[in-house]
Each structure stands twice: as structure tokens, then as C-alpha cells.
Amino acid sequence: MVDQMNKDVENVELENEEVNKDINKEVDEEVVEETSSELENEKASEEANQDEKKSKKDKKEKKKNKKDKKDEQIEDLTDRLKRQMAEFDNFRKRTEKEKAQMFDMGAKTILEKVLPIVDNFERGLSAVTEEEKDSAFADGMEKIYKQLVTELEKAGVKPIECVGEEFDPAKHNAVMQVESDEVEVGCVAQELLKGYTYKDEVLRHSMVAVAQ
Numbered sequence: 001m002v003d004q005m006n007k008d009v010e011n012v013e014l015e016n017e018e019v020n021k022d023i024n025k026e027v028d029e030e031v032v033e034e035t036s037s038e039l040e041n042e043k044a045s046e047e048a049n050q051d052e053k054k055s056k057k058d059k060k061e062k063k064k065n066k067k068d069k070k071d072e073q074i075e076d077l078t079d080r081l082k083r084q085m086a087e088f089d090n091f092r093k094r095t096e097k098e099k100a101q102m103f104d105m106g107a108k109t110i111l112e113k114v115l116p117i118v119d120n121f122e123r124g125l126s127a128v129t130e131e132e133k134d135s136a137f138a139d140g141m142e143k144i145y146k147q148l149v150t151e152l153e154k155a156g157v158k159p160i161e162c163v164g165e166e167f168d169p170a171k172h173n174a175v176m177q178v179e180s181d182e183v184e185v186g187c188v189a190q191e192l193l194k195g196y197t198y199k200d201e202v203l204r205h206s207m208v209a210v211a212q
Contacts, residue, residue, distance in 0.1 A: 108198055111157055115196060115204055118152070121145040122194070152196075160195035162188045162206045171195060173205040180211040187211050 125145060128138045160171050166187050167174060172195070180189040188208045195206030 104199065107155070108203060111152070111155070111196075111198060111203055114148075114152070118145075118148060119193070121148065156199045157203065158197050160197060160202070160206045162191050162195065162208050164188065167208070167210050171197075171202055171206060172208045172210075174210045175207055176209045177212040178209045183211045185211050 121141065121144070125138075125141060128141075132138050162172055164183050164187060172188060175192060178189050183189050187210070188206075189211040190209040191206060192209060193207035196203045
């Protein structure tokens, strides 16, 4: 009887061990499944994050490339505008210079025709005698002459100083040589026809006699 009871107890323990093994096996399988599922979820999440990062990076690169292209277009247009402005400025300066040159050429042509009138005034005034200097006619001639000379000076016309100066072929036109005790050899002794400059350029050479 006792032996039978011991056998029954042993059988029950064996059954319990089998049940425990089955339970542990099921638990282990569940843990493995859960762990595998978690790993798969983590991997999927990591892949999703990587895809998102890649997508953001691609968008950023596209945006940067678009911005760089836009900046290049702006720089190109700015450079073209600067070149056109520089060309226009050069054109304006060149046009103004040409206009000034044309004006000076025209002014010289007119002034060259006016100078003989000035010469005639000077000859007429030098021919006035002492008795006639106080006459209304001589006084009127003197005033007209001074007014003419003043207007020429305002226009930039100046007489060339020559008597006593060293002969300069750029300003003087020597037509004769004379002996002189007043100036050194090679200097202008007499002024035969007054010369003039216009804006520091010779308008008419002085006709002179040079001391020898």
C-alpha cells in the first residue's frame, strides 16, 4: 500500500516536471517572439528614421542647390548691370569730351576771325594823336576795345607775353633778327604782332623779332 502511494507521488512529480517544462518552453518561446518582434520594430523604426533623415537631407540639398543657382543668376545679372553702367559712363564721358572738343574747335575758328578786329582796334588807337585822345570818338573806340578784350579774357583768351622772354618756337614766330642792347641774344626784342592762347593752347603765335 505504501509502495503504491510512493509510486503515485513520483508519477505526480514527474507530471508536474513535464508540465513545468512545457510552461517554461512556452514562456521561452513567447519571450523569443516578443524579443524578435521588438528587434524588428526597432529595426523598422531605425530604418524609418534613416529614411526620414535621408529625405530631409535630400530636401536640404535640393534647396541649397536651388539657392546656389539663384545666387549665381543674381551675381550674373549684377555683373552684367555693372558692366553696362560702366560702359554707359564711359560713353557719357567720351561724348562730353567730344562735345567739348567740337566746341573748342568752333570757338577757335571764331576767335581766329575776331583777333584781326582786335589788331585793327589797337592800330587805330595807336594812331590817335595826343590832341585827339580826349575826343568823344577816341574815347568811344577805347571803351569798345576794352569791352572786347574783357569778353575775350572771360572766354579764356589771353595775350602771350613775349618781349624780353627767351624765344620759344611753340609760342613765337620769328620773322627777323635785330641788334638790341635791352635784351640778351636769343630773346624776343620786339613784338610785331600780338599772339594769343585759348585755354592754355596757342591760338595764334606771336610774330616777333629776336635779338642777335
